[in-house]
Amino acid sequence: MTAEDRQYFEDIEVGAEYVSPGRTVTEADIVAFAGLSGDYNVLHTDAEFMRTSIFGERIAHGLLGLSISSGLGSRAMTRPFATLAFLGLRWRFKGPIKIGDTIKVRIKVTDKRETSKPDRGIVVLNRAVTNQRGEVVQEGETDIMVERRR
Amino acid sequence: MESLRYFEDIEVGEVLQTPGRTLTEADVVRFAALSGDHDLLDRSGGPPGRAPAVPDMLVMTLVSGLGFRVPVSQPLVLAFMVFDWRFLAPVLVGDTVHCRMQVSAKRALREGGVLVEKREVLNQRGEVVQEGEYKLLVARRPRA
Numbered sequence: 001m002t003a004e005d006r007q008y009f010e011d012i013e014v015g016a017e018y019v020s021p022g023r024t025v026t027e028a029d030i031v032a033f034a035g036l037s038g039d040y041n042v043l044h045t046d047a048e049f050m051r052t053s054i055f056g057e058r059i060a061h062g063l064l065g066l067s068i069s070s071g072l073g074s075r076a077m078t079r080p081f082a083t084l085a086f087l088g089l090r091w092r093f094k095g096p097i098k099i100g101d102t103i104k105v106r107i108k109v110t111d112k113r114e115t116s117k118p119d120r121g122i123v124v125l126n127r128a129v130t131n132q133r134g135e136v137v138q139e140g141e142t143d144i145m146v147e148r149r150r
Numbered sequence: 151m152e153s154l155r156y157f158e159d160i161e162v163g164e165v166l167q168t169p170g171r172t173l174t175e176a177d178v179v180r181f182a183a184l185s186g187d188h189d190l191l192d193r194s195g196g197p198p199g200r201a202p203a204v205p206d207m208l209v210m211t212l213v214s215g216l217g218f219r220v221p222v223s224q225p226l227v228l229a230f231m232v233f234d235w236r237f238l239a240p241v242l243v244g245d246t247v248h249c250r251m252q253v254s255a256k257r258a259l260r261e262g263g264v265l266v267e268k269r270e271v272l273n274q275r276g277e278v279v280q281e282g283e284y285k286l287l288v289a290r291r292p293r294a
Binding site: 061089090 | 180183185186187207211215218219227229230231232233234235236237240282
């Protein structure tokens with residue numbers, strides 16, 4: 001990828017929307033995420049216990065959904081942003097992601113502002129993660145620092 | 151089942167500290183595979199001679215698991231509700247992070263209880279690299 005393929009602060013338009021391809025969340029993803037994070041909470045790892053829960057089965061870690069959605073986000077854009085840093089996020093977990101669910105992410109640019117430094121700006125993205133029924137299972141805002149053209 | 155603490159047992163103000171976790175290249179590779187973001191493995195952009203950066207979201211992920219590794223049993227988490235998180239400084243492969251957690255508020259609901267927990271992620275030099283707030287839904291003590 002060359003630098004010209006990227007969208008700089010000036011190129012990014014408030015209101016622009018991107019939709020990712022879908023990704024089916026599998027049992028293997030949940031097992032792998034438990035191993036990586038060390039979060040072996042019964043919600044994600046005990047099929048027998050979860051059979052008796054309100055969900056009826058194991059559910060994906062909330063942060064697994066967020067992690068997969070960040071990867072999907074990079075596949076939603078043909079021209080990625082010239083991101084310098086990830087500043088923060090405000091995120092709401094609204095519903096479970098179950099084994100076999102297919103999620104995608106919709107990204108919308110909601111705000112951009114200049115900073116005191118002339119070589120960068122802040123861009124705010126709203127991200128909504130939906131399942132195969134169109135239900136929003138996670139959503140929130142991420143703030144990123146994007147390079148400006150020089 | 152192991153003895154669990156419940157919403158009722160949690161004291162506002164209680165501070166807990168997790169063990170440390172060294173971030174390795176293997177973690178970054180596993181996270182790239184799991185998230186599907188393979189740009190994370192592009193090392194061509196960083197300053198020469200510096201250890202590669204660890205994806206911010208991977209640090210957040212590892213900290214979510216570290217939170218269970220404290221000397222007291224943790225209440226059964228029924229759901230993560232809200233995350234409000236700030237990334238303050240880069241974390242590099244080879245750094246060791248740990249987490250300091252404090253319950254800042256709690257509120258009982260009929261089906262469980264909400265805990266608001268402040269978390270700070272510190273590196274081996276004691277610098278806060280990430281911080282934020284979790285809102286968790288945890289189990290209440292079952293009625294006898």
